[in-house]
Amino acid sequence: KIREELTVNYTKEQAELNQRVCNQCHVSCLDCHYYPIAGKHVFKRTPEPTSCYFGAGRGICHVGAEDYRRGAGYFREGSIPVLENDVHAENNISCLECHSFDGHEIHREASCDKCHEKIVESMKNSVHRNLTCEACHITELTGYQITIWGPGDYWGVATPLTKLNAYGTLSRPILIRVNNIWIPVKPMPHAVLNQRKKLSPTLVKRRRNDTLDAYAIVGSVNNTILWIHMDKASHALRKARSCEDCHSSKEQVAISEWVVFKNHSALEPLIYGKHMVIANETGLYILNMTRVKEIHNINLKWYIEGDFSLPEKGENCKENCEACHGTAHATVNLKYKKIKTRLILTFALSVILSIIIIMRSKK
Numbered sequence: 001k002i003r004e005e006l007t008v009n010y011t012k013e014q015a016e017l018n019q020r021v022c023n024q025c026h027v028s029c030l031d032c033h034y035y036p037i038a039g040k041h042v043f044k045r046t047p048e049p050t051s052c053y054f055g056a057g058r059g060i061c062h063v064g065a066e067d068y069r070r071g072a073g074y075f076r077e078g079s080i081p082v083l084e085n086d087v088h089a090e091n092n093i094s095c096l097e098c099h100s101f102d103g104h105e106i107h108r109e110a111s112c113d114k115c116h117e118k119i120v121e122s123m124k125n126s127v128h129r130n131l132t133c134e135a136c137h138i139t140e141l142t143g144y145q146i147t148i149w150g151p152g153d154y155w156g157v158a159t160p161l162t163k164l165n166a167y168g169t170l171s172r173p174i175l176i177r178v179n180n181i182w183i184p185v186k187p188m189p190h191a192v193l194n195q196r197k198k199l200s201p202t203l204v205k206r207r208r209n210d211t212l213d214a215y216a217i218v219g220s221v222n223n224t225i226l227w228i229h230m231d232k233a234s235h236a237l238r239k240a241r242s243c244e245d246c247h248s249s250k251e252q253v254a255i256s257e258w259v260v261f262k263n264h265s266a267l268e269p270l271i272y273g274k275h276m277v278i279a280n281e282t283g284l285y286i287l288n289m290t291r292v293k294e295i296h297n298i299n300l301k302w303y304i305e306g307d308f309s310l311p312e313k314g315e316n317c318k319e320n321c322e323a324c325h326g327t328a329h330a331t332v333n334l335k336y337k338k339i340k341t342r343l344i345l346t347f348a349l350s351v352i353l354s355i356i357i358i359m360r361s362k363k
Contacts, residue, residue: 073086073143
């Protein structure tokens with residue numbers, strides 16, 4: 001089927017080479033349960049964050065294609081470039097302490113009120129009730145900045161479909177409204193070359209029903225399909241953006257700075273470049289892209305229609321934002337932390353008592 005959609009030859013050998021990197025996009029058991037830190041063939045029933053991020057299968061999820069596409073890792077020590085970890089990771093909070101699960105179904109959305117009950121309740125009654133926590137608390141995104149599928153090679157064999165990524169940082173996420181909720185996303189331009197199929201532009205759509213991820217098709221230009229991914233960012237949560245960062249203008253502006261590596265090697269930088277992401281009431285634009293023509297000798301432009309502007313600050317908003325919102329963040333609910341500490345102490349005492357009983361029985 002892929003061969004039929006390409007405007008160039010695509011051999012069986014080339015297809016088999018592409019299949020060797022299928023784990024770039026498809027998850028496997030190793031991505032969750034392999035625990036190489038403890039040994040070569042150690043598997044754990046309950047996945048740990050370190051297993052997901054460092055040394056596992058590294059498929060679609062963490063430090064894999066999906067995490068790089070979002071640019072919002074829980075651990076960002078393995079990202080390109082390296083940024084600070086999520087504040088929860090710094091406090092040794094496991095993924096499954098926030099994300100509930102049923103068997104192998106791990107729920108994407110986490111409940112913040114387990115630890116931050118008072119804050120969540122306060123925000124429900126504020127002017128920001130339709131704003132997710134991460135919309136304010138994610139300030140910079142890493143990972144892929146551009147993805148282009150085009151001519152290249154795998155293991156020295158030429159193929160018309162090689163995935164080329166530009167790695168870098170986006171200075172801030174862009175906020176979009178999905179189901180009347182404002183969420184942070186990373187607009188990332190995509191292109192796939194040598195395509196027979198012609199696609200027409202679309203408005204923003206949800207990528208899957210089980211996520212708030214979005215995308216929009218730019219269209220087809222010179223046998224190249226263009227679209228923009230707008231996957232929801234959920235990490236890394238840190239100190240919030242300033243109020244002026246959103247309310248100084250209805251227009252949103254972010255700067256992406258990136259590098260393309262030769263042959264997927266971080267030791268061989270090929271091209272350094274940057275572009276701007278501008279979101280306003282007329283549309284979302286990828287502008288001033290430097291040096292992209294050098295990647296595949298192409299000159300591409302990404303633009304989608306729609307209203308991506310931010311609401312104006314309300315007339316009743318005070319100049320001092322803290323006057324309204326300071327109390328919401330002044331108190332952190334420590335109930336969960338106290339319960340967790342109590343459980344750890346209880347477990348430790350039970351272990352000590354068990355050891356004492358065993359030692360006495362031996363006497």
